Amino acid sequence: MWGIIRQRAACKGNHASNLEQGIRAIALRTFSSSAKQMTVRDALNSALDEEMSADPKVFIMGEEVGEYQGAYKISKGLLDKYGPDRVVDTPITEAGFAGIGVGAAYYGLRPVIEFMTFNFSMQAIDHIINSAAKSNYMSAGQISVPIVFRGPNGAAAGVGAQHSQCYAAWYGAIPGLKVLAPYSSEDARGLLKAAIRDPDPVVFLENELLYGESFPISDEVLDSSFSLPIGKAKIEREGKDVTITAFSKMVGYALQAADILAKEGINAEVINLRTIRPLDRSTINSSVRKTNRLVTVEEGFPQHGVGAEICATVVEDSFEYLDAPVERIAGADVPMPYAANLERMAVPQVEDIVRAAKRACYRSH
C-alpha cells in the first residue's frame, strides 16, 4: 500500500525501480528531460563513499557493515574499497562499540557508528547521551565529538514490538545532540553528508521501508560537495488551508493525504521536518501563521512525542493565529503488534491524516 511515492515533479509514467547495483546513481532517463532516479539506499551509500574518500579520518563501525555489505546493504562495496581498517565489523556489543566510537571521536577521528536498528541503540544509549551529547558542554568546548550514529528507525513490516520503536522523540529531547530524519534520496544524501562533516554528535534516523524507494534527484544533489543545512525544514508542497508536518516515512503519507485533500478542496501545506533537533520552529510557525491550522504526523508513540513539542511551540509562538486545535497523529499508544491488520492500525495511515486535516478544517461530519 505504501508502494509508490510520487513527487510533484515526478516523471510521467516512470515507475520507481530499485537499483541494487553500483554505488553511483544510474540514470533512468525518461522521456521528460529531468530527473535521474536514485534509491535512498544508493543515496546513503554514495554519501558514505564520498565522505570516506574525502576525509581519511572517517570510518564506519557496526555490526555486519563489512563483509556482509551492511545489514540493509547500505555500506555495500565499502569494505572492498576502503579495507577492514576503515569499515570495521564489530562483535555484538552496542555499548562497547558506541563507546569506542565516542572515544575515537574525542581523540580526533570521525566515526560513523551503525546500529542495525535504533532499537539496539538502547543498549548504547548511555554513550550516545552521556559521553557523546554532553561532552562538549561538560568539557566547556574542549572536546567536541564529531560522531554520527545512524541506522533504521521506526516500524518496518511485521517485525514486532521490540524492533519497531521510533526514537525521534527520545533523542530529540537531549541538548547537545543533533537529530536528523531524512525522507527522500536528496534528504538522505545531503543530510548524511552534513552529519559526517558536522563537529557535533548526530543521530541519523533512517527508515528501513524507505531504503528501496526511488526518488528523482537533480545533478546538484549528485555533486560530491552537496550537503543540506541542519535545522532547516523543507516545504514539500505549498498550501494555504492546513499545515501538515511530518518526518521520514510519514512525509510520503502526508503528501498522499494532501493529494486526496486537494480533490476535496482543501489545500494542504506539507512540511518535511528533516531535522528533529534543532527543530525548525520558524518554518513551522510561519506556515501556521499562513494557514492557521496544524496537523502533526509522526510514527512514534504519542506521549511526549515530536508532535507534542511542535504543538507546544506553535501554541507558545503563534497562538493567536490558530483557528482550530492542533491535531496530533501518532502511532497507537501500544507496543507494536505483530498481526498485519493490527500493525496497520497501530501506525498512522493516509486516511488518518486526511481525517485529521478535515477535522482541523471543521469539515468532518
Add this chain to the structure above:
Amino acid sequence: MACSATTRIIHNPLAISSSRSAEKSDFSCKILSPSSFWGSASLGKKLLSVNKAISPISRRSATVVAVSDVVKEKKLKSSSSVSNLLITKEEGLVLYEDMVLGRAFEDMCAQMYYRGKMFGFVHLYNGQEAVSTGFIKLLKKEDCVVSTYRDHVHALSKGVPARQVMSELFGKTTGCCRGQGGSMHMFSKEHNVLGGFAFIGEGIPVATGAAFTSKYKREVLKEDCDEVTLAFFGDGTCNNGQFFECLNMAALWKLPIVFVVENNLWAIGMSHLRATSDPEIWKKGPAFGMPGVHVDGMDVLKVREVAIEAVGRARRGEGPTLVECETYRFRGHSLADPDELRDPAEKAHYATRDPITALKKYILENKLASEAELKAIEKKIDEVVEDSVEFADKSPVPARSQLLENVFADPRGFGIGPDGKYRCEDPKFTEGTAQV
C-alpha cells in the same frame, strides 16, 4: 596455607617460567584465597599470570614472561642493595611529590566541602595515590587517561594544574571545564585527560576508542603514533557488561590500552567479595586473550614496574593488558558516605600500608634523598594547594551567558556547508530561529 604457598612459588622463578602450563592452573587456584586479598602477612606479593597454556595464540603472552622475570629478579634481590634500586633519585622525588600532591589536594577538598565551598558529589582518592602516580608518571603528554568520578588525582598526575582542578570543584569559570563539568567530569584536551565519567564502566569504551584512534592513526593515516591510553576503574566496574565488551574488542584488535583496575575492595558499601563470583579480577584478562596481572597497589614502586611493562607492551603494538591493583581508599566512597560498613580493623590495617609512608621509607633507607628534601617537597605542595584554594576563591563564578554556551561545537547548529565552513557564517544563509 595460602601464604606459604605464595612464598614458595615466588622464590622458585624457574619452576614457574618453565612449566607454565602445568603449574599455572594450580598456581591460580592455590594462592589467592580471599584472606590473601586483604593484604595478609605476605604483604605485597605479586602474582603474575601468564596465559601461555590457554591462549591458542602464544605470541601474545610472550612478553609477559619478561614482566614476571624482570620483576621476580628484582624481588629476589631487593635487599636494598644500592646497585639494584628501582628508581633514581629524580624519579623518586617526582613520585613522592606527585603522591603528596594527590593526598594534600584531596584532604583540602574534604575541608572545603565541609566548609560549603564545594558541593554535590565529591569522591576522594586518599590511599590510592600509588596507582595513579605509578602509572601516569610514565606517560607522555599525548597519551590519554580516562577515569571515573574519582578523577581529581588522575587529572593532577597527568599535569592539569591544581589551580584549575580546584576552581572546577568550586564551580568557578577558571576551572578546567569552566565550571561546567564538576568533580566527576574533569576533561582536559591539552593534557589528554578524556574524563571524568559518572557512570562506572562508561569510561572503558571511551578509552578503548582512544586506543583505537592511536592504532588507526598509525595504520590508516600512517602517522607516527604510539600513543597509549590508560583506563582507570574500580572493582565494581569489573562486573559490568561494558568492561567485558571492551576486553574482548581490545584484545581482538590489539589496541594500545592498559586496563587498570583500582580494586579497593568496596563499591560504596558493597564488598567486592559479596558482589563477584570470582573475585580475582586479573584472571579475567586471560579469558579474553590478554595478560592479567595482579599487583600490590599500595606500593608505588611495584605498580611502576608493572606499569613500565604494560605500557611498553601497548606502545610496541602488542596489545592490551589488564592490571589489577589491590589498593584501598582511606575515606568513604564520597564525602556524603558515612562509611559504616567497613571494618575499622581493616581500615587500620591498610593505614599502616600508606603508600606515601612506604615510599618515604624506601627513599630514606636507600639514601636517595634526605629528610630535609622530602620536607621541602611537602612544604612546597602545601603552598601549591593553598594557592589553588585562594585562586579558586577569588575566581569569578560563570557569567549568566555561559549557561547556553558550548552545547554544540557548531555555533548555531545549522551544520557545515558545501564550502566547508559553518553555514551560519555564510551571509546568504537565511537566519532561522534554530535554538542551540
